[in-house]
Amino acid sequence: MKMKDLSLYHIIKEPTVQKEKKAALFMFHGYGSDENDLFSFATELPDELFIISVRAPYPMQPSGNAWYAIYMDPTKGKFSDDKQAIESRDKIANFIDEAIEAYNLDADNISLLGFSQGTILSYAVALSYPQKVKNVIALSGYLNEEILTDSYTSNDFSKLNIYCSHGTVDQVIPIDWARKAPVIFTKLGIETSLNEFPVGHGVAPQNFFQFKEWLSSKI
Template sequence: MSDLEYLVRQPKKATKNPPLLILLHGYGSNEQDLFSFAEELPDDFLIISAQAPNTLGFGSYAWYAINFDDINGKFSDLKQAKESIDKIAIFIDEIKAKFNTDPNKTFLLGFSQGSILSYSLSFFHPNKVQHVIALSGYINTELLPESISKEIKTDYYCSHGSVDQVLPVEWARKTKPFLDNLGLQNVYSEYPVGHGVAPQNFHSFKKWIEERL
């Protein structure tokens, strides 16, 4: 059992095996955050917004701790991150079974920390999801398996704010060359915003999603 809490938006059109979209929020947020997108996304979807397991207090949660000290500066708790990746993988399987979703149409959308884990999950658990939408994140090379499967068919929508003050755009710019080198389909775009999702960014990834339904 993954024991992650979550919100559900049922498909607006009843279908036997709906496509599944799972939302993973960023550090210090909660499952309500990205769920505000839900009403604007395709009616066919079963949309699940998961809440990270580690509480920061006052309605804030994290998939893994980000620590600060005088010696190392800012660093991520990679052990906790890997535990969350495994929890999310189990959670996806549980949701697929519970709601009888289309096994060939699983979308994973993450923002910031949720985006970092979306990338990592797609490499640790090949083809568990077919499509990754990674907003304002990057591929953390410390959160990758020792060898990456050549059987991965997942494709990626990647976007970042060009003036992101939380995760530098330079980190995100390494994403496309990394995915290209693996022969994985991807698109990468930037928007003139900080650590957030611009309206034109939303319309762009919505169109990308619709083309894959």
């Protein structure tokens, strides 16, 4: 199957086990990367998944892409462009709907896998529009409450599952930031915990096998 011409550039891997309704996994890469990064996991993931790896909409120089800009300011330090992040949140939500129709996906079995900035956006989409998402695999990211919809706390999260992991020596996103997410999820009635691994800003092999097993049990 060829990639369809949808609103966000993406690459796909079709399931090798065909079912009447296709469960789908959307991949969202980190800042400065592209759609090929997480796609390297695709052949090792459950055979029944239709996998879509998405390129972030903002090109960077000399290469790579971003879901939103990150600025360095002498007084404020490093900060994110939340307005741009909200725009990307809604671009992703719209793209999920497009892809479901274009590729005949099971709208009730949609999983998101994000890394770093891709995790921040995956959290934002899932908490803002939980009716669109069944599972989230959140790697090396954190929850930015500033980019969620205003009334997100009143959403129905009863069908949402979240797997979170982080490196204990991550120098890009401190693990203390990541540890806040499960606390907030518990208040929303989403049971999860942070899986910690002795690595930096990356995915350890044991981390991969753990989230693969988790995903297999949820789709």
